[in-house]
Amino acid sequence: MKIRTRIAPSPTGYMHVGTARTALFNYLFAKQNHGEFLLRIEDTDTERSKKEFETDIVNSLKWLGLNWDEELIRQSERVSIHKEYLAKLIENKKAFYCFHTIEELEEEQKNQALEKISFKHECEHKDLSLDKALEKLKKENAIIRLKTPHKKITFKDLIRGEVEFDTNLLGDISLAKNLDTPLYNLAVVVDDHETQITHVIRGEDHLPNTPKQILIQEALEFKQPEYAHLPLILSADRSKLSKRHGAVSVNEFARLGYLPKAMLNFMTLIGWHPKDDKEIFNLEELVKEFDLERVQKAGGIFNIEKLKSINNQYIKELVPAEIAKFIAPYLDMYNPTEAQLIKVAHLFKDRLNTFSEIKDLASFVFALPTYEIKLLSWKDAPKEKIKTNLQIVLSILENISEDSFDIDTTTTELMPKANNIGRGDLLWPLRVALSGMAKSPSPFEILDVLGKKESINRIKKALEKLNES
Numbered sequence: 184m185k186i187r188t189r190i191a192p193s194p195t196g197y198m199h200v201g202t203a204r205t206a207l208f209n210y211l212f213a214k215q216n217h218g219e220f221l222l223r224i225e226d227t228d229t230e231r232s233k234k235e236f237e238t239d240i241v242n243s244l245k246w247l248g249l250n251w252d253e254e255l256i257r258q259s260e261r262v263s264i265h266k267e268y269l270a271k272l273i274e275n276k277k278a279f280y281c282f283h284t285i286e287e288l289e290e291e292q293k294n295q296a297l298e299k300i301s302f303k304h305e306c307e308h309k310d311l312s313l314d315k316a317l318e319k320l321k322k323e324n325a326i327i328r329l330k331t332p333h334k335k336i337t338f339k340d341l342i343r344g345e346v347e348f349d350t351n352l353l354g355d356i357s358l359a360k361n362l363d364t365p366l367y368n369l370a371v372v373v374d375d376h377e378t379q380i381t382h383v384i385r386g387e388d389h390l391p392n393t394p395k396q397i398l399i400q401e402a403l404e405f406k407q408p409e410y411a412h413l414p415l416i417l418s419a420d421r422s423k424l425s426k427r428h429g430a431v432s433v434n435e436f437a438r439l440g441y442l443p444k445a446m447l448n449f450m451t452l453i454g455w456h457p458k459d460d461k462e463i464f465n466l467e468e469l470v471k472e473f474d475l476e477r478v479q480k481a482g483g484i485f486n487i488e489k490l491k492s493i494n495n496q497y498i499k500e501l502v503p504a505e506i507a508k509f510i511a512p513y514l515d516m517y518n519p520t521e522a523q524l525i526k527v528a529h530l531f532k533d534r535l536n537t538f539s540e541i542k543d544l545a546s547f548v549f550a551l552p553t554y555e556i557k558l559l560s561w562k563d564a565p566k567e568k569i570k571t572n573l574q575i576v577l578s579i580l581e582n583i584s585e586d587s588f589d590i591d592t593t594t595t596e597l598m599p600k601a602n603n604i605g606r607g608d609l610l611w612p613l614r615v616a617l618s619g620m621a622k623s624p625s626p627f628e629i630l631d632v633l634g635k636k637e638s639i640n641r642i643k644k645a646l647e648k649l650n651e652s
């Protein structure tokens with residue numbers, strides 16, 4: 184038997200990181216068993232489903248490198264198949280038409296709420312003969328329900344162990360609005376069966392659907408797949424992860440400049456622990472080491488600091504030319520040259536948690552920020568002293584040829600003077616003149632990135648400021 188799993192998102196929003204993690208676990212489980220991983224778009228809810236979100240799901244999975252096998256399946260294109268099974272259930276008297284109106288059902292729900300019962304509808308219309316029901320259907324609306332048997336259902340969840348449900352709590356489950364409009368649980372069961380899904384791995388928010396789906400499988404005499412319900416992803420305050428905690432959709436993480444490799448690595452560690460303390464895994468290693476039975480039952484915490492640190496580790500492994508490509512979009516407005524981008528990449532690679540951070544870190548390289556004149560002063564040094572020291576620096580730098588204007592040369596030329604005069608006194612005003620900022624990389628690193636001409640310009644600008652004040 185070939186292992187087959189699926190990710191089955193509804194295109195009603197951008198792909199949430201929780202859905203992406205479910206996709207990842209399905210992918211890892213299928214691949215480690217030499218099986219297949221399918222993508223099914225559950226778009227039967229025509230009011231809420233949007234093409235834009237389907238495109239986002241496809242792009243997000245591709246960006247992560249979670250490539251699915253076979254053609255993408257659209258549930259809305261399978262309605263005729265759902266219809267066949269529905270008709271069969273009605274014919275076999277396992278399903279029936281329920282003629283209760285929405286108002287009647289709401290009334291029933293209200294009464295049950297007063298008795299503190301969660302809503303279920305046990306419908307007496309199941310006793311109508313099919314002929315009578317079809318006659319009635321000519322004049323009245325009806326939905327199709329399963330004749331829910333009264334019994335206990337147990338199934339073995341690969342993460343939670345044995346789970347038991349009492350079908351008395353379910354009532355007669357709704358299957359379809361009519362033969363051409365299947366509802367969620369029916370469509371899922373039919374599609375999983377038709378595409379030979381062997382393992383249903385999904386979020387624990389689907390747990391209440393499982394007994395309903397098992398009953399439908401039994402009515403249709405389908406083989407029951409194995410189930411694994413994954414713990415939800417929680418925010419640091421243990422509430423459900425949502426937009427108010429920051430980025431939650433895969434496309435947002437992509438835009439912020441996270442690497443897909445880092446995302447995959449990080450998502451695997453939410454709710455799953457490897458046997459040892461290893462933290463950095465590539466996709467192949469994950470396929471080998473991931474173990475569904477080691478997924479914890481309790482909710483997994485989404486620790487953004489951990490994601491940043493993992494991303495930082497992956498960025499540090501890249502060479503500056505690769506980083507240059509990733510940071511280019513965030514510095515677009517400055518029209519940087521490739522050589523500049525590579526220098527900036529080299530300078531900041533160890534500090535970058537995400538590529539988007541480059542904008543705050545490196546903008547000063549392309550456009551000198553305006554700064555307060557007093558920032559040039561090291562430990563309240565008087566203006567005259569700053570001017571003198573900047574003049575000294577200027578004349579030293581002007582004597583270095585443009586070709587040899589690099590970190591080594593500027594360090595060799597300036598350091599003896601700095602040691603002589605005082606490092607802070609000489610290097611602080613230089614660093615501020617070059618960066619315009621209270622905090623920045625060392626003046627030697629900035630000189631290297633800016634090059635001789637721009638460095639000299641900025642020092643002269645600082646001197647002008649001092650003269651004018």
Ligand SMILES: [Zn+2]
Binds near residue numbers: 282305306308
């Ligand atoms: Zn009814």
